[in-house]
Amino acid sequence: VRRSGVDDGEYALYLGTPDENRKTVVVPLGGTTPDVILKVAMLDKARASLRNEAAALNALAFSPLAIYIPKLVDVVEAGGILTIYQEYRPRKAVNRRQMRKSVIGFLAGLSRVERRKQRLEVLLENIPVEACSRLHDKVAIAWRVLYARLESLSEAGTLLWVHRSHGDFASWNCSWSAQGLFVFDWEASREQDLAFGDVFYYVIAPALLIQRNPHVQETLDAALFLAQQVAESANMAGVDCRMYLALWLLGRVGEASLYGELLKLLEGNWL
Numbered sequence: 001v002r003r004s005g006v007d008d009g010e011y012a013l014y015l016g017t018p019d020e021n022r023k024t025v026v027v028p029l030g031g032t033t034p035d036v037i038l039k040v041a042m043l044d045k046a047r048a049s050l051r052n053e054a055a056a057l058n059a060l061a062f063s064p065l066a067i068y069i070p071k072l073v074d075v076v077e078a079g080g081i082l083t084i085y086q087e088y089r090p091r092k093a094v095n096r097r098q099m100r101k102s103v104i105g106f107l108a109g110l111s112r113v114e115r116r117k118q119r120l121e122v123l124l125e126n127i128p129v130e131a132c133s134r135l136h137d138k139v140a141i142a143w144r145v146l147y148a149r150l151e152s153l154s155e156a157g158t159l160l161w162v163h164r165s166h167g168d169f170a171s172w173n174c175s176w177s178a179q180g181l182f183v184f185d186w187e188a189s190r191e192q193d194l195a196f197g198d199v200f201y202y203v204i205a206p207a208l209l210i211q212r213n214p215h216v217q218e219t220l221d222a223a224l225f226l227a228q229q230v231a232e233s234a235n236m237a238g239v240d241c242r243m244y245l246a247l248w249l250l251g252r253v254g255e256a257s258l259y260g261e262l263l264k265l266l267e268g269n270w271l
Contacts, residue, residue: 012029020046021045021049022041023039023049024041025037025038026038026040034088037085039086040081040083042081046082049188051082053186053189054084056164056186060164063113064112065106065110065113067179068106068180068182069183070086070087070184072086073086089179090177103202104229104230107199107202110163114163115161115163116163116192117159117160118160123160123162127247127251131254139253139264142268146263150247158243161239163192164189164190164191165190165194166186166189167186167188167189167190168185168188169198169201170206194244194247195239195244196227196231199226199227200227203222204258204259208259216258216261216262216265217265219258220262220269224241228241242270245266249266
């Protein structure tokens with residue numbers, strides 16, 4: 001601990017989930033607010049997640065997004081234990097309008113990092129067609145219809161945007177600080193990921209993981225509306241966000257029933 005300038009003393013620990021991706025988060029306690037937290041991993045998958053987070057923080061450290069993200073203070077690996085030290089910023093209150101405006105600005109900025117176009121044909125190759133056989137009838141029908149539509153668009157040479165992603169961008173992985181929006185937990189970040197994926201998850205995650213009876217149509221409308229706002233802010237106006245949402249949902253529909261309900265509505269509304 002002394003190696004990275006954190007004094008010995010008392011700590012608050014978050015032990016994480018009891019699976020292969022389990023990390024322990026260490027927050028130093030004392031008379032002042034901590035400015036560094038530690039994330040510790042012992043298992044292979046968890047260590048890989050922290051290495052990926054460290055790589056993402058390094059990649060963005062000199063980008064226009066640096067103000068939004070934690071500074072990577074140190075990475076220490078010894079005895080099969082990997083520890084990353086990163087900046088911590090205390091939370092401050094903020095009104096909903098300011099938070100949304102900053103989220104749109106952040107997501108638009110992130111969309112510019114390593115942005116390029118990729119053939120839809122290539123992106124469709126990552127969608128396992130056999131996954132459709134495990135879906136309920138109405139969801140499976142919607143899946144086939146949307147897949148066929150995307151396949152037709154790919155044959156016409158359609159290109160979609162890909163760029164750096166956060167990978168787990170939800171309201172609980174960002175906060176407001178004295179410096180403005182602060183976005184953390186970059187463990188699932190990808191260098192080249194489908195555009196608007198972070199947008200969709202930011203809207204859908206609370207409905208998926210918090211709300212007992214989410215309103216599916218409202219969730220769908222909100223996801224597409226935020227995506228359109230980000231597209232306009234990021235100079236991607238004119239893109240059809242429904243294409244991106246369809247592709248994003250096709251790859252996740254087996255993970256939760258809400259994804260299937262969204263898929264059905266998207267298929268029915270996309271005339």
